Amino acid sequence: MALIELNEVSKVYGFGDASTLALDEATLTIEKGEFVAIMGPSGSGKSTLMNVIGLLDRPSHGVFMLDGKSVSKLKPNQAAKARRDTIGFIFQSFNLLPRLSVLENVALPLAYRGLSLSRRTKQASNMLERVGIQDREYFLPNQLSGGQLQCAAIARALVNNPKLIIADEPTGNLDSAASRLVMELLSEIHKTGNTVLFVTHNPELTRYATRVVYMHDGSIIHDEPTALGQVAATARKVLYTLSTTSEDDDLAGVSALMMALPTKPAERKPRKVTKGKPAKSTIRRTSKSDKASK
Amino acid sequence: MKSLTRGHLKAGFDSVRRAKMRNFWTMLGIIIGVASVITIVSIGEGVKVQIAQQVSKSGKNLITIRPGTVNINDGQNQNFNVLAGLSITGSLRPQDADIVTKSKLVTASAPLAAISTKVVSEPAGQFRNGVVIGTTPDFPTLVNQSLAYGVFLAPDDMGMNVAVIGEDAADKMFDVDVPLGHAFTIGGEEFIVRGILEDFNNTPLSDRANYNSAIFIPYDVAQKLTKDNAVVYEILAKTANENDIQPAIADIEKNLQASHGGQEDFSVLEPNEAVAVKNNVLTLMTGLISGVAAISLLVGGIGIMNVMLVSVTERMHEIGIRKAIGATNRQILSQFMIESSLLSLTGGIIGVVIAFALDGLLRFFTNLRPVITWEVVLIAFGVSLIVGIIFGSIPALKAAQKDPIEALRSQ
Numbered sequence: 069m070a071l072i073e074l075n076e077v078s079k080v081y082g083f084g085d086a087s088t089l090a091l092d093e094a095t096l097t098i099e100k101g102e103f104v105a106i107m108g109p110s111g112s113g114k115s116t117l118m119n120v121i122g123l124l125d126r127p128s129h130g131v132f133m134l135d136g137k138s139v140s141k142l143k144p145n146q147a148a149k150a151r152r153d154t155i156g157f158i159f160q161s162f163n164l165l166p167r168l169s170v171l172e173n174v175a176l177p178l179a180y181r182g183l184s185l186s187r188r189t190k191q192a193s194n195m196l197e198r199v200g201i202q203d204r205e206y207f208l209p210n211q212l213s214g215g216q217l218q219c220a221a222i223a224r225a226l227v228n229n230p231k232l233i234i235a236d237e238p239t240g241n242l243d244s245a246a247s248r249l250v251m252e253l254l255s256e257i258h259k260t261g262n263t264v265l266f267v268t269h270n271p272e273l274t275r276y277a278t279r280v281v282y283m284h285d286g287s288i289i290h291d292e293p294t295a296l297g298q299v300a301a302t303a304r305k306v307l308y309t310l311s312t313t314s315e316d317d318d319l320a321g322v323s324a325l326m327m328a329l330p331t332k333p334a335e336r337k338p339r340k341v342t343k344g345k346p347a348k349s350t351i352r353r354t355s356k357s358d359k360a361s362k
Numbered sequence: 363m364k365s366l367t368r369g370h371l372k373a374g375f376d377s378v379r380r381a382k383m384r385n386f387w388t389m390l391g392i393i394i395g396v397a398s399v400i401t402i403v404s405i406g407e408g409v410k411v412q413i414a415q416q417v418s419k420s421g422k423n424l425i426t427i428r429p430g431t432v433n434i435n436d437g438q439n440q441n442f443n444v445l446a447g448l449s450i451t452g453s454l455r456p457q458d459a460d461i462v463t464k465s466k467l468v469t470a471s472a473p474l475a476a477i478s479t480k481v482v483s484e485p486a487g488q489f490r491n492g493v494v495i496g497t498t499p500d501f502p503t504l505v506n507q508s509l510a511y512g513v514f515l516a517p518d519d520m521g522m523n524v525a526v527i528g529e530d531a532a533d534k535m536f537d538v539d540v541p542l543g544h545a546f547t548i549g550g551e552e553f554i555v556r557g558i559l560e561d562f563n564n565t566p567l568s569d570r571a572n573y574n575s576a577i578f579i580p581y582d583v584a585q586k587l588t589k590d591n592a593v594v595y596e597i598l599a600k601t602a603n604e605n606d607i608q609p610a611i612a613d614i615e616k617n618l619q620a621s622h623g624g625q626e627d628f629s630v631l632e633p634n635e636a637v638a639v640k641n642n643v644l645t646l647m648t649g650l651i652s653g654v655a656a657i658s659l660l661v662g663g664i665g666i667m668n669v670m671l672v673s674v675t676e677r678m679h680e681i682g683i684r685k686a687i688g689a690t691n692r693q694i695l696s697q698f699m700i701e702s703s704l705l706s707l708t709g710g711i712i713g714v715v716i717a718f719a720l721d722g723l724l725r726f727f728t729n730l731r732p733v734i735t736w737e738v739v740l741i742a743f744g745v746s747l748i749v750g751i752i753f754g755s756i757p758a759l760k761a762a763q764k765d766p767i768e769a770l771r772s773q
Contacts, residue, residue: 124686124766145690152688163683163770167376177687179366224687 069136071231071263072098072121077130077140079116079286090116092286093130098265098279100231103258103296105274106267107303108283114267115236117283121265122155122234123147135231152180156225158235158266162217164209164224171196171205174224181228195223199253215246222253226262233257235266239273251276271303366693367700374701377673378708388669389709391662392749396713396742398655401720404732406648410641411733417633422604424504425611426631427462427597427618429453454594454628456585459498461617462597467610470500471599475592477584481577483535483546492531492575494548496584496592502559504598507573512542512557519556520580526557530575549587553579607632656745662709663749670702670757681761682769695762702754703747710746714739 079091091113098104108114119125120132123139126147132140139150151157164173171192178188196202199219204212212220218238225233235254239247247270255276258264266277274280280300282290294300378385417424430453459473475496481489501507502514514526525548527535532555536544544555562573584592601610611630618628674681681694689697717739721732 119767122686124770145692148685148688148690151686157686163679163686165680165683167373167380176684179369180684180688180690180693182366185368228688 069100070097070133071100071102071135072096072265073131073133074121075131075133077120077127077132079113079120079125080128089286091120091127094286094288096281096288096291098263100263101258101261103255103264103276103278104266105277105280105300106265106283107269107271107274107280112283113286114283116286118234118236118265118267121232122157123151152177153228154231156228156230156233158218158221158225158233158238160237160240162209162214162221162241164217164220166209169206169208170201170212170220173209174220174227177224177228192223192227195227196220198226199223213246214242215249218242218246218250219253222250222257226257231263233262233264235264237267237269239268239270247273271299274300274303367696370697370700371704373697374704377701378704384669385705385708388665389662389705389712391658391665392706392709392746393662393713393716395655395657395659395662396710396746397716397720398658399652399745400714400717400734400738400742401724401732402651402655403648403738404717404721404734405724405730406644407735407738408730408732409644412731413641422633423601423607424633425468425599425601425607425614426633427454427458427599427614428629428631429595430627430629454597456590456592456594458618458621458628459581459594459597461621462599462614465599465610465617466613467601467606468599468614469602470503471597472498472501472504473581473594474501474596474598475581475584475594477549477588477592479549479587481535481546481548483544485537486535489531489535489546491534492528492577493572494577494579494584496581497578498581500600501578501598504600507562508560509557510560511540512555514557514559515578515580520582522580523551523553523583524556524580525553526559526578527555528559528572528574528576529561530572531577532558534575548577548579551587553577659745659749662746663706663753666702666705666750667753667756669705670698670754671760673701674698674757674761677761678764678769678772681764682766682772685764685766686770691762695758698758698761699751699754702758703750706746706750706754707743710743713746714742717742 074094074096076093076095077091078089078093081088081090094113094117096117106114106117116125120127121134123134123142124147126142127140130140131138134150135154139147142150157163164170165176168176171189174195175188175192178191183191193202193205196205199222201212201216201219201223204216204220209217209220222238225235233254238250238254242250251273254264254266258276258278266273268274274294275297277294277300278296279291279293280303281288282302290302292300292302454473456473456475459471462468462473463471473496477494477496479494481492481494483489497515499515499517499519502509509526510529512526515524525546527541532541535541535546536555538544540558541555542558545552546555547553559573559578579587581592599610599614601607611632615626615630618630619626622628684694684697717734721734724730724732
């Protein structure tokens, strides 16, 4: 039984003329124990896919089976409990609560499960030992380096023994040394049998993955298995895997794709790898990045 | 689940501590409300206790006769002019004192007649604050008052120019500690100080004159000084025991009515009635002012709601994180409810502390003796907690119902 089964899942934001199709009939099956990298340009729907899989968002259409159960129509409280018990989140900006110590941060998911203080402190402490920052237990997040923060965030994601780890650009705010540390850690978690799903812009990081999924304009356009330790075949060629610009640029509407276009027109090949694409919907035809590529 | 609540409590304390100034201003409404409600109610209670003490001191068998009729709240007539003196429609005459004395079952009685004349003493000069009261030897027995020095007017003293003065009067009129035997003048006539009364326990809202600065002279001398125009404002009478009160009152009323030509232009009050008059007024006043103070609790609650709304907006990202890692709406709700309840409860505690401080100050600087009962403290506490829960629920609901993605996106 697959851990994640998405069947023609769509997500529409807004109403009428202002509606955007963030996820366009995505179909994806992820087995237990896979280490999946998700790549794609800004605005390609990676985050929406992550939010839907992470039960933070409900799909507008389609069926989503998580661990054999249909979760596309969960109520907010049921979703919260499912998140708590089956999913661990790792964010680009770490998202530790600044006023709690590292230990308290890691213990927080256990608190929401109703464990006693002594039990959750012990478990959280063990988890911090596993990620190698037990000596920083009583530090506040602002006293830690980026790499240590992400380790703490990973510990928090792991503390409930989730079936699935979702990491949204876990190395996006880290230098290369810290990135390697974090990826090694994720890799180790994967080796112990966890399923890991992570978003990245860096082709080098596909070395850690067993499978790479490419997205564009809300659709999954390519899906390839890759050997551990090797950069995925397509990853390097894909234009839009150029690292994104800063978040400020994103907010200003300047995507990496648009900035890269004039200087590297020859590299627009990756479209060719598209296979078995469903017919484009009307909404997609009017979307922003489509116009840019024409 | 219990340990999570403890975590929320700790987080609540942290956030209350963190923004000390802001939270102080937030709680101010609650603090003022709680402090003023407790203080006002305790003053009212205190006055009631003092009046009761006064009654029990002067005895449960003291009958007071006043000019005019006093309306007492009898359940049908909600009259507000219950203060004696506001509704005087008649008068007591000098000979009424004799009638009371001769009535059945009366063991002791004394008229009180105030006269207005110039009081001059050496070395202080004119003593303007005192009241000169003409009375008879029974007076100290009637109000259970003893003398600090000397003796009270004796039956033999009737017709003689002697005086017994209150403690304050003694202080202000003479520069010696015990001015027994010293002379001073009332209306040009020389009087000798015969005795000094002990401190009268003066109660607030009392309808008695301030006896501490009074000068008591024989009744007939007072009448002589004013050429029989001294106004008898009160006649006190006493019976042997409480059981005799009702028959005695009936007899006094009958005799006085006969003497006043059948007019009932006087009141014969039993001890409780004299108290009832004041308790009515007190209850009304306490209720009214407490009501006004309670409005400040409401305003304080709105203040808490506003600050919590700001706090929820500021911490939207935190709410997003908590939801992402598995907090249910209910858990977020309880987190913010606990925080706002803590705010209002802390305000309540500070308010109670301030009320106790005010109580001390009032006792020190005034003759009020406020009584803070545990009931009023409990009620004030409860109300502030309820205010926190009611007004905290709106921001807490807002936080709980926030979409996790939207919350995560906000910084």
